[in-house]
Amino acid sequence: MTIIAVIGGTGKLGSALARRWAKSGCRVIIGSRAAEAASKAAAELGHGLSGMSNAEAAKLADLIVVTVPFAAQEATLLDIAPHVKGKIVVDTTVPLMPPKVMQVQLPAEGSAAIRAQNSLGPDVTMVSAFHNVAAHKLATDDDIACDVLVFGNDKAARSIIISLAGKAGLRGLHGGALVNSAAAEALTSILIFINKTYSVDGAGIQITGTLINPEA
Ligand SMILES: NC(=O)c1ccc[n+]([C@@H]2O[C@H](COP(=O)([O-])OP(=O)(O)OC[C@H]3O[C@@H](n4cnc5c(N)ncnc54)[C@H](OP(=O)(O)O)[C@@H]3O)[C@@H](O)[C@H]2O)c1
Helix, strand or coil, X not given: CCEEEEECCCCHHHHHHHHHHHHCCCEEEEEECCHHHHHHHHHHHCCCCEEEEHHHHHHXXXXXXXXXXXXHHHHHHHHHHHHCCCCEXXXXXXXXXXXXXXXXXXXXXXXHHHXXXXXXXXXXXXXXXXXXXXXXXXXXCCCCCCCEEEEECCHHHXXXXXXXXXXXXXXXXXXXXXXXXXXXXXXXXXXXXXXXXXXXXXXXXXXXXXXXXXXX
């Protein structure tokens, strides 16, 4: 069975995704800078989750999901880099730069996803996803009105993450090449703005129209 490591899985997005995946039967490890914090979070979340340091989790896993703030992205990727060659790494980073989180501020590389690919190099299959879904909604068992746009240059890897989104109860959709991740990353600042302006509790995005599965 595929082992999933959620790097920074003690946090809001990571813990919520890890819980949903573990609950659906996936084998999931929570990673943290502090192994003790990871074990504690895993025990609290239940569903057979285990916890260890980010590096150990990345080493044991086949698939790595990075859920840390933009400011921590580079250091975190450096930490796990020796253990992710030949694996799929899913980056969820939104380049929010407080305090102006309602304004789009993409990094010089064009997106957090491209920055991640540059950091880890070409031996890693980089995918990015889950930028627009509110962690506090994922932390419940409720249905969530938000599609997950999945970006990456490897279509087969995107398909794997689309099915992983499905295991978390979300509809994943191909969003195209990794460079397109900029659009979903930018959209999050607009969703935060909409939340504030219209008093919405976690606005999401949904693609309209009848979609025909390209794999069918
Ligand atoms: N929250 C959401 O609703 C949401 C939705 C979509 C996308 N995202 C994106 O997902 C990522 C994670 O968001 P989040 O809200 O889950 O973040 P978070 O809860 O603030 O942090 C996640 C984890 O990152 C680690 N971390 C925090 N600061 C760090 C630092 N300075 N250096 C290294 N590690 C650090 C911590 O783990 P340890 O202390 O255990 O190491 C923390 O538990 C962000 O890039 C965010 O933009 C979030």
